[in-house]
Amino acid sequence: MFGxxxxxxxxxxxxxxxxxxxxxxxxxxxxxESSNDNKLKVTITANRTIKNIDIDDDLLEDKEMLEDYLVLTLNKAIEQASKVNEHELAAVAKEGMPNIPGMDMFK
Incomplete structure (x- = not known):
């Protein structure tokens, strides 16, 4: 039992x-991730850390439009990163779960 x-x-x-x-x-x-027209590009890690933001010069002339682009594009990138993160961590957790009868919720 103790073993x-x-x-x-x-x-x-x-x-x-x-x-x-x-x-x-x-x-x-x-x-x-980039905006639909590629005027804004962001790079983040799967742990949701922003690594790079590339902004087209046209966007620098309109503060509100730039803010909208940032919100939309960053949210898309974060959503993608979250999916990758959750998938990878769930796979590791599932792999390491001991075989306990009645505890098969991860299978």
Whole structure:
């Protein structure tokens, strides 16, 4: 009984380490998003850290339009990054779940 418990605890610790490793790896996964007319381009990591913003000179002349472009394009990029992030972390968590009867909610 204690062997099974120790095995499960080791599996949980191993999974926690894999989750941390995955989070670090997601800092290197870059997602590029741009406005429909390519006047604004953003690059963020899968951990939702902004790495770059490229703004067309035309947008610099209209503050309100630039703000709208930023909101729309950044939200699209964050949505994409969130999907990648959630998918990767869920895969690691599912892989590391011990086989406990009645606890198959992740399968």
């Amino acid at each position: 099974d418990m120790m095995g499960m605890m080791n599996k949980i610790k191993e999974t926690q380490q894999k989750v941390e490793d995955t989070k670090q790896r997601l800092d290197t996964v870059l997602i590029d």
